Amino acid sequence: MQILTLDKFHPNCTVMPPTKALRPLRLQLLNDVQVTDNDGGLIVILPKGFISDGASVPNFFHRVFPPFGMYLGAAFVHDWYCDAANTTGDYAYREFGDENFEHWVKQCGVRSIRAKPMAASVISYGKYLKLRGKLS
Numbered sequence: 001m002q003i004l005t006l007d008k009f010h011p012n013c014t015v016m017p018p019t020k021a022l023r024p025l026r027l028q029l030l031n032d033v034q035v036t037d038n039d040g041g042l043i044v045i046l047p048k049g050f051i052s053d054g055a056s057v058p059n060f061f062h063r064v065f066p067p068f069g070m071y072l073g074a075a076f077v078h079d080w081y082c083d084a085a086n087t088t089g090d091y092a093y094r095e096f097g098d099e100n101f102e103h104w105v106k107q108c109g110v111r112s113i114r115a116k117p118m119a120a121s122v123i124s125y126g127k128y129l130k131l132r133g134k135l136s
Contacts, residue, residue: 001032006043006107009035009073026053027068027076035077038107044080052079055118056125065118074104078122091130098126 002011013027033046054067055075067075081097084090102119106112 001034003034003036005036005038006073006104007038007109026051035073043077046076046080050080052076071105071108071110074101074108077104094126098123
């Protein structure tokens with residue numbers, strides 16, 4: 001098992017081939033990854049085979065916020081919490097991921113001026129999905 005902090009998140013991954021149903025940019029973990037914050041506190045253990053699309057950013061914004069930027073660790077962890085919410089039907093997982101996303105992005109080395117709008121977008125999108133009935 002790899003043990004990685006958010007600021008040094010470079011897991012062993014494979015690039016997934018694009019499909020019509022899924023975005024072309026996806027990474028799949030080749031082994032379990034224990035993700036800790038920069039102070040050593042455990043955030044989550046991502047299982048081997050877990051797939052992330054990085055930061056779900058509209059194509060228009062990719063120059064400013066590429067899907068696989070320095071905040072990749074935060075994106076992987078947030079995706080895990082979103083998947084947990086979808087799998088269990090417990091929206092609390094999604095809320096926890098959304099509420100902590102800004103902190104995780106900052107731990108990846110992103111300055112506050114960029115982290116805040118990223119987090120606001122993530123939170124807004126989560127609320128939008130919940131209102132549309134796509135999340136329980």
